[in-house]
Amino acid sequence: MPIRIPVVERILQANDDLADQVRARLDSAGLLALNLMASPGAGKTLLIQETVRRLRDRLRIGYVNGDIATSLDAERVAVYDLPVVQVNTGGDCHLDAAMLAPALDQLPLGRLDLLLVENVGNLVCPANFRLGTHLNVLIASVPEGDDKPYKYPGMYRGVDVIVLNKIDLLPYIPFDLDRFLHGVRILNPDLTVFQLSALKGDGLDAWTEWLAQRVAAQRRAA
């Protein structure tokens, strides 16, 4: 199927151009935007709920949810009374910049400090499509296993931050933390890693404090 390669290249170039435009809009608004990626069931939405709950008195937060078909996740976060936009990809395995751009039109960007963009649950496809956000965050989880950096190098190489979620399950699951972290570091030596349990609360403060500091730095730079 030799037709596939040139077509994908053209899509990726068009996506990169749109991602640059998205970035310019975000920068001019002075907010920090995160692209949150993960395998299905790693706990993206619960982490976002807990992040919003802990930071909403200090930061003005917006949320874009990307999903194939439903708005189940968006509804879970919307209970915190913040601007929420749902993007349904209609089957596509990832968000792209062309999907994020119209979502931004629905948000009061100038009155936000932090924008959380939840990508489709997938460890392969989202790595190829820049959104124009400032930080790529990968949420890994203990039950997925310690071999994932080795098996999904494209995703692990392309991210700025890893949140290892569900550490409360470490006593019940064979998971070699050193093997996981070694796999992460050989791909991406400068990565910031947080270990936490969004369900039980362990480690969440370090994550939210770091996030608040990054938001403040982004404001100063704007």
Place this chain on the structure above:
Amino acid sequence: MPIRIPVVERILQANDDLADQVRARLDSAGLLALNLMASPGAGKTLLIQETVRRLRDRLRIGYVNGDIATSLDAERVAVYDLPVVQVNTGGDCHLDAAMLAPALDQLPLGRLDLLLVENVGNLVCPANFRLGTHLNVLIASVPEGDDKPYKYPGMYRGVDVIVLNKIDLLPYIPFDLDRFLHGVRILNPDLTVFQLSALKGDGLDAWTEWLAQRVAAQRRAA
């Protein structure tokens, strides 16, 4: 990007034609072939290891592993001394029939009873690409959450069997089994569902016995 839809249609049609050819080869060899799909970390490889370990004295089993970049999973299964073929997709998020066909050339099809094809870990992409295998098996796992049938309807609608793995973690995780099964049944009322723990062994016998019966039925039909 209106160019995307016609190109994908041509790829899917070409894939379906190749899947028909794969099916004809499998049928003429009289073996049963499974396409095992799952989210990353649902436990596909451990389930395959345990299935092989329990059935290898009764059935002649072959194994094809599809992964993006490594042969880590294939090596885990190869210790059981059976015919194993690695297919690296080079970044693609799924196997397709064009990747499976040359793998079959490397296997002694006429001397196998059961062929296990492990797809790339992904809940979106593999649903769109028929391989020509007889049964599509989805391995779900308790830590992924009870909402997955609702969020990944394409995958859950297209499978014949669901194995719900990691039931040993039910005491430690909020997972509503009724909600999960309801979501499965509305999409796919005739589905066969197994609940088991590949790690602890609970429920594995029911799965392997069912599989052995299906292999016997396939032999009789050939």
